[in-house]
Amino acid sequence: MTVNISRRNFLKNAAMAVVAAPLAGKLRAETPTAGKPNFIVIFTDDQGYEDVGCFGSKKIRTPRLDKMASEGMKFTSFYAQTVCGPSRAALMTGCYPLRVAKRKNQVDIHPYLHSKEITIAEILKSAGYTTACFGKWDLAGHTQKRYDPSLLPTRQGFDYFFGTPTSNDSVVNLLRNEKVIEKRANMNTLTKRYTDEAIKFITANKDKPFFVYMPHTMPHTRLGASKQFKGKSKRGLYGDVIEEIDWSVGRILDTVKDLSLDENTYVLFFSDNGPWEIKKAHGGSAGVLRGAKTSTWEGGLRVPCIMRAPGRIPAGKVCDEIASTMDIMPTLAKLGGSKAPTDRSIDGHDISALMTAKPNAKSPTKAFYYYAHMHLQAVRAGKWKLHLPRPAKPPWAPPWARHIKPQDVIEIPKPMLFDLEADIGEKTDVAVKNPDVVARLLKLANLAREDIGDYNVIGKNARFFDPQPKRPDIAQWINKT
Numbered sequence: 001m002t003v004n005i006s007r008r009n010f011l012k013n014a015a016m017a018v019v020a021a022p023l024a025g026k027l028r029a030e031t032p033t034a035g036k037p038n039f040i041v042i043f044t045d046d047q048g049y050e051d052v053g054c055f056g057s058k059k060i061r062t063p064r065l066d067k068m069a070s071e072g073m074k075f076t077s078f079y080a081q082t083v084c085g086p087s088r089a090a091l092m093t094g095c096y097p098l099r100v101a102k103r104k105n106q107v108d109i110h111p112y113l114h115s116k117e118i119t120i121a122e123i124l125k126s127a128g129y130t131t132a133c134f135g136k137w138d139l140a141g142h143t144q145k146r147y148d149p150s151l152l153p154t155r156q157g158f159d160y161f162f163g164t165p166t167s168n169d170s171v172v173n174l175l176r177n178e179k180v181i182e183k184r185a186n187m188n189t190l191t192k193r194y195t196d197e198a199i200k201f202i203t204a205n206k207d208k209p210f211f212v213y214m215p216h217t218m219p220h221t222r223l224g225a226s227k228q229f230k231g232k233s234k235r236g237l238y239g240d241v242i243e244e245i246d247w248s249v250g251r252i253l254d255t256v257k258d259l260s261l262d263e264n265t266y267v268l269f270f271s272d273n274g275p276w277e278i279k280k281a282h283g284g285s286a287g288v289l290r291g292a293k294t295s296t297w298e299g300g301l302r303v304p305c306i307m308r309a310p311g312r313i314p315a316g317k318v319c320d321e322i323a324s325t326m327d328i329m330p331t332l333a334k335l336g337g338s339k340a341p342t343d344r345s346i347d348g349h350d351i352s353a354l355m356t357a358k359p360n361a362k363s364p365t366k367a368f369y370y371y372a373h374m375h376l377q378a379v380r381a382g383k384w385k386l387h388l389p390r391p392a393k394p395p396w397a398p399p400w401a402r403h404i405k406p407q408d409v410i411e412i413p414k415p416m417l418f419d420l421e422a423d424i425g426e427k428t429d430v431a432v433k434n435p436d437v438v439a440r441l442l443k444l445a446n447l448a449r450e451d452i453g454d455y456n457v458i459g460k461n462a463r464f465f466d467p468q469p470k471r472p473d474i475a476q477w478i479n480k481t
Contacts, residue, residue, distance in 0.1 A: 036128065036209035037309070038265040039332050040202075040252060043091065043213070044245060045084060045136060045167070045220035047304065048275030050287025051242055055304045057285070059235040060242045064250030065269065065306060072267075072308030073317040073355065077420075079301045079324040080272050082294050082372050084167060085110025085138045087272040087325065088215065092119040092139065092156070094329035094340060094348035098374055098453050101463040103148065107374055107473045109398055110142035110166070112151055116465045118341045120329040121157030124211045127338035132160040132201045134194040135215040142166045144173045152178055158213070162197040168217050168224075187224030190217045191241070195248040199255045206259045209336070214252075215272070216245060221282050236281050253308075263311045266335070270325065271303035278403050290426045291408050294400035296370035296377040296387070297426055307355055314357045321363035322380065327351045345451070345461040367444040373398055374473065375455045379445045383421040384434075386441035387412050396455045396477050415442065456480070 049055060053062040054069045081087035086097035089111050093100050098107070101114035113119075121131045133153040140151035144165055153161040154177050164172045164185075172190065174182040198212055218224065218241045225240040229247070233239025249269060256265050275284030277292035291297025305323070307313055326348030330340040340346050349364035370378035375397050378387045392411040393401050401409045415438050417431035431438050453459030456477040464470045 036336055037312070038210050038212075038256075038261060039124070039129075039336070040198075040212045040256070040265060040267045041091075041214065041328065042249060042252070042267070042269045043088075043135075043215040044269075044271045045216055045218060046273065046276045046284060046293060047219055047242065047245075047271035048284030048286045048292075049289050049299065049302055049304055050285040051219075051275065052304045052306075054306075056287050057235075060233060060239045062242065062246040064246045064253065068249065068253065068267070068269065068308045069306045069316075071310065071315050072306060072313045073319055073357070075270075075305035075307065075323055075354075076318060076320045077322050078270060078303060078305035079322070079368055080270065080303050081325070082273055082296065082300045082370075083109065084136075084220070084272055085142055086371075086373070088138050089113055091272075091325040091328055092121070093117050094120070094326045094346045096326070096347050096369060096371060096452050098371055099345065099347065099459060099462050101465045103151065103466070105464050105466050105468045105470055105472065107471060108142075109373055110138055112141055112148055113139040113156070114463075114465050115151060115155065117156075117463075118344075119157045120332060121153070121211060121213070123157075123329065123333045123338050123340070124336050125157050125159070127209075127333075127336045129209045129211045129336060130205045131158045131211045131213075132198070133158045133163060133213045133215070134161075134198045134201075135163045135213075136167065136217045136220075137161070137163060137215070138166045140165055144171055149178055154178055160201060163194065163215070164217060167220050168222055169220075170222070172217065187217070187222055188226055188230070190224060191244050191248050192226050195251050198252060202252075202255055202261075203259065206261060211332070211336075216248075218245060219284060221276065221279055223282055238279075238282055238284060242284075263309075266307065266309040266312070266332075268305075268307050268328065270305040272325075274300040274303065276403065277405060288425055292404055294372065294398075294403040295408055296372050297408055298385075298420070298424065300372075301370060309355075313355050317357050319354050319357070321354050321361070322365045322368050322382075323351050323354060323363060324348065324365065324368060327365070331355070344463060347452075367441075367448070369445070369448045369452070372400070374453070376445060376448055376452075379441050379448065380420070381441055381444060383419055384437050384441060385418045385420050385426070386431075386438060386445070387416040387418075388442075388445055389414055394455070417441070 054066045089097045103112035141147035147165040229240045229244040274293045286299030289299035291299035353361040368380045416429045418426045
């Protein structure tokens with residue numbers, strides 16, 4: 001699909017459409033403050049599928065998240081991406097990371113998200129929302145010092161930013177908007193400080209629609225927790241960190257309720273990828289799922305997800321339909337009275353029917369594709385998941401095998417098929433018994449290769465805005481495999 005209108009024109013046209021279009025019939029009539037709901041998206045870093053009480057944790061106490069689930073909905077087949085930066089790109093743009101444009105067309109492990117990409121913040125801002133980001137950005141360079149200032153949140157649709165450019169691998173430098181206000185910040189204080197700042201913003205903007213994005217630095221290592229939580233969890237420091245995040249979620253929910261915004265606010269909680277398995281005591285758990293961060297086994301991408309909006313999302317529900325972070329942008333756009341971009345391919349779908357538990361609602365995602373960086377490794381359709389043939393350690397992939405258990409770093413000489421309803425742990429290959437399913441999923445995988453791309457294929461609908469050669473990372477693999 002050719003991009004035929006500019007990013008600026010899209011935002012201008014979207015804003016005009018929102019002003020001109022009547023809201024009746026699109027949003028609940030009883031919604032206060034101009035009929036637009038508020039949105040709070042809480043995005044943790046490296047939190048495993050099992051690392052919430054209501055998802056199975058026995059040692060980590062998460063009373064506020066558990067209550068949030070009882071008052072809302074758990075999504076049990078909810079997907080992110082395999083690592084930090086790509087997962088953020090998918091959330092912000094509603095697209096597979098390999099599809100979106102990057103600065104100078106360079107497909108880095110952690111993308112420099114191109115300024116001409118349209119983010120969820122820009123869409124909501126054009127619809128009259130005040131927008132803010134609190135936490136880890138990671139779309140302007142995976143570095144605390146050499147990031148690109150022109151790609152910070154304030155240049156990508158956010159009115160306000162308090163956080164850090166990237167991960168806390170060694171240090172954290174804090175920015176307010178685009179100014180560095182503190183170098184080598186105390187990591188023990190980050191969760192509390194992000195929460196304090198978010199509460200101030202919510203309180204100051206309680207009389208107008210707002211979008212708050214909270215991409216927590218934790219529990220990515222190095223871990224840090226405040227005195228109130230350190231040494232309190234049965235799961236050690238990792239558990240302390242999760243329990244403080246749980247407390248943070250509770251503070252946000254309490255603020256929303258105290259400001260009488262409870263019935264007009266969607267609060268969404270999920271993680272950016274699976275747990276960092278090699279960190280052992282400092283890493284999380286995928287529970288019954290196989291694999292971990294960086295892998296395309298379920299433990300690498302399937303993450304805990306809870307959504308709450310009293311009177312909109314029914315309480316105590318569980319949804320096992322396929323959904324992903326890519327669905328958030330088109331869904332919030334619709335709920336906020338706008339729409340996803342129409343000048344480019346978007347992979348996410350509006351999942352509001354799933355969120356509101358409409359009778360017989362089914363996932364609009366016909367196929368979910370599992371990419372490890374630029375490599376398409378698996379596809380899921382309904383209950384079936386097919387792992388595509390590949391070497392154990394592909395030479396075109398980053399050296400990520402060290403992050404995964406040896407038994408999960410295997411050569412797959414022919415397609416492996418798993419029934420995720422009967423075998424969520426991906427233990428029994430049923431490809432031989434289901435050749436028709438294998439053939440159908442192989443066709444879906446080929447469609448993705450043609451459309452989005454692969455390690456040795458440039459997708460026909462992948463986006464490139466800069467004059468540099470498309471996919472310079474791909475040259476050595478074309479016609480070699």
